[in-house]
Amino acid sequence: MKRFIGFVTKEFYHIFRDKRTMFILFGMPMVQIMLFGFAITNEVNNVNIAIFDQSKDSETQQIINKISASKYFKIESQITHEAQIESIFRTGKVKAVLVFEKDFIQNLQNKKTAKVQVITDATDPNMANTITNYINAILQNYSQEINTNSKPLYQIQTQTQLYYNPELKSVFTFVPGVMTIILMLVSAMMTSISITREKEMGTMEVLLVSPIKPFQVVIGKVFPYIFLSIINATIILLLGIFVFKMPIEGSLFLLALESILFIITALSLGILISTIAQSQQTAMMFSLAGLMLPVIILSGFIFPISSMPVPLQIISNIIPAKWFIIIIKAIMLKGATIHTIWKETLILIGMTLFFIAVSIKKYKIRLE
Template identity: 85%
Template sequence: MKRFIGFVTKEFYHIFRDKRSMFILFGMPIAQIMLFGFAITNEINNVNIAILDHSKDTETQKIINKISASPYFHIEQEISSETQIESIFKKGKVKAVLVFQNHFIKDLQTKKQAKVQVITDATDPNIANTITNYINAILQNHLQEVNRNNLPTYQIQTQTQLYYNPELKSVFTFVPGVMTVILMLVSAMMTSISITREKELGTMEVLLVSPLNPLQVILGKVFPYIFLSVINAIVILTLGVFVFGMPIQGSLFLLAFESILFIITALSLGILISTVSDSQQTAMMLSLMGLMLPVIILSGFIFPISSMPLPLQIISNIIPAKWFIIIIKAIMLKGASIQIIWKETLILIGMTVFFIGLSIKKYKIRLE
């Protein structure tokens, strides 16, 4: 019995000394529950909307003030004409436009009813529905306050218009999101085991004494997977278009360029994981556990980033998948050009350069 207790005690010492095991046992559950608890929500918060007020009277101003005071919406800008609506939707920052008709207060007082149009960016149908319901609730609350001393009561009619996805097909969100997740995880996992495989097979020494410099080794590891991942992307897009009816409103050339750029970003991240891992098992764990949850939760694929706490919103900016989802939705659903998505494109290019540069640095360290 003493031998058994001694053996168990030894195992406890081994576990406590292994920082990775301690992190998996205690760190990962805490990180996951915090991430899921704060990020997973069907509510919306701080959604950017725009106002088009043709009437500009005291009643519309009261409604605008009530919406602005709500934690659900942030009035990003006020526009002057309908021609501006599509351009601000294409930029992706504004999710809805509230349009007040001419002579709003006059119609309310004389006809006892007035009209408000809610125009939403329906590339994400769930968010579009939620926005409409929240705005309707605020308008009804305002009417209850106004109608306390009015007989007959006033009415506000809400007209809804959906941009880019009038039928509210969830597949319009599903296909870009799944394509992003698959390309990110598969590409990163494939390359994350490339250099660690060399170490485990004992062929790393051959690379170390070869005339190839670190940049050539890194690019050589990445290049074959670019071709394979491009085939993956083509298959996903083909299924999306011909099986699920996913539209491609923008340029195919631009879509191909952005997809290849994202693939290279994911592959370079995988190479970075590979250079800092000692075994294929460690590399797979880092690529799966370290990428899967952030890509799914913090990319905006399923849950709106604007509804998350500020720290998670900040962290989401370092997730490459977030920027690619914005890009692919803008191209496929909105027909956006490079003038609209240049910022997101530059961010992906910057991330790629950073990952490759850091991989080369880590590789050089191992050469010494």
């Protein structure tokens, strides 16, 4: 019995000394419960909306104040012309526009009925539905307040208009999202495992002391994966277009360039992981645990980032997938040009250069 107790004690010591095991046992569950608890929600909070008030009377102002006071919406801007609606949606700044008809208060007093149009960006169908339902609930609540001592009853009617995805097809969201996940995981994971394999086998040391420069070693290792990832992206797009009838409103050439940029970003992240990991198993764990959850949860693919706590919104900015999903949706569904998505493109370029620079520096350190 003493030997058995000693053996069990030794196993406990072994587990507690191994930092990776401790992280998997206690760190990962804590990270997952925090992410799932705070990020996964069917509610929307702090959604940016715009107001097009053609009436500009006291009644519409009260409704605007009521909407602004709720935790669900934030008034991003007040627009003055109908033509601004399309342009403000293209920039991605707002998810809905409320249009109050002319003579709103006169119609409400004289005809007992006034109209509010709710225009939503339906590139995310679930969010568009939720926004419409929340606004309808707020307007209904306001109607009940003004009808307390009124007969006949006042009615505020809502008209819904959906931009970019009028049929609310969920596949228009899932094709860009799945493409992003596959490119990120395949590119980053396969690159990190490939380079780590060289380290495990001892051939990386031979390459580092050879006349080939470190950046040439890195580029040579990832070049085949660039080609294979481009084929992957092409297959996904073709399936989306011909099987699921996914539209491409923007430039195919711009879409191809942005996809290649994201592939290079994912590959450079895989290179960085390979400089940290000492084994293929560790590289795979980093790739799956460090990329899978953030890409799915913090990229805006399934859950709206604006509804997450502020710390998670800040963390989401360092997730390359977030910026690529914004880019690909803007090109495919909104017909965006580089003038609209230049900021997101520059962020991906900056991340790529940062990952590559840190990776090359680490390889140089190993060489010295």
